[in-house]
Amino acid sequence: MDKYISDIFDEMRETQTRFIAEAAPVLIAISTEIAQCFINGGKLMIFGNGGSAADAQHIAAEFVNRFKMERPPLPAIAFTTDTSILTSIGNDYEFNDVFIKQVSALGNENDVVWGISTSGNSENVVRALREAARGDMKIVGFTGRDGGKMKGLCDLLFQSPSENTARIQEIHIAAAHIICQLVDEIMFGRFAG
Template sequence: MKNEIQNELDGHIQSINHLSEITDEIANASQLCIDILNSGGKILLFGNGGSAADAQHIAAELVGRFKLKRKGLPAIALTTDTSALTSIGNDFGFNHIFDRQIEALAVDKDVVIGISTSGNSQNVINALQVASNLSCKTIGLTGINGGIMNEICDIAIKVPSNNTPRIQEMHILVGHIICHLIDQNFTIL
């Protein structure tokens, strides 16, 4: 058991070390979020499964507080309204649970962040395409190849791994880095 634990820890550390390959993308996404928030826009986040939890986690850090005392920032996880999710899923299908919410809630001064380890989750792709059509800025958090998200996002943060658990672990680290950089750019109360 100890060997397995060490192997998992070693894999995590290797994944962290590979994030240095994508610091430009993380910085660009952070600056985009800062610019959107400074211009009165909001951040909308979504994904499936563990990525849904990451969307909620990041939104909570922005609305509440990450590290520093600052005003609450407008961020919405589109994964939390069970009535909307189930009614949209029932009436339009699972592939539209996010794009209908983007259509209803997003405006052209917002940034939309889709999270998918493969980059090919159809409901995430649909929402990113609707966001683009609304002239929102789009960020994708995905794995090494980026999938379709690599082609349709303004900024694709492709974690250099094809191992789903490692990608998910790095997504929350990237989310925390973005939150940290946002914190640095807003007045402390």
């Protein structure tokens, strides 16, 4: 078991090394887009399934509450938190509509929509991104592997450099934390003005 654990850490380090080498330009672009959205009075809407749903909620909390610095709350919504909306749409229509209906109801052209799918092929995420494009919203995607169907739908796409779902998710939350910190610095800190 010691070797098994050591191999997992080796894979994590290899993925992190690729992430560090490749990620800066897209993370800067995503952070700048989100900061501009907030400055322009827009909101951030985040969604995904399973672990990606948990990440969406985690990221929204970092913006609404605070990340590292004291600053005003920022408008971010995780579409996975309202069980009445999720279950009514899933029951009356289908689960693939749970995010598209929320984008349609709540999204405006000043907003940023952030879809998370490790495969890039989650149908409910893909449908919501297509709806966001029809509404002229900026689209951010977090995927892994080859980007899947999301690759052609996003204005800005971050692809975790792995095929392993666990490694993809670990990199996603690290990248999200970097984005949270950069947005804070762009709006209120060292990169403001």
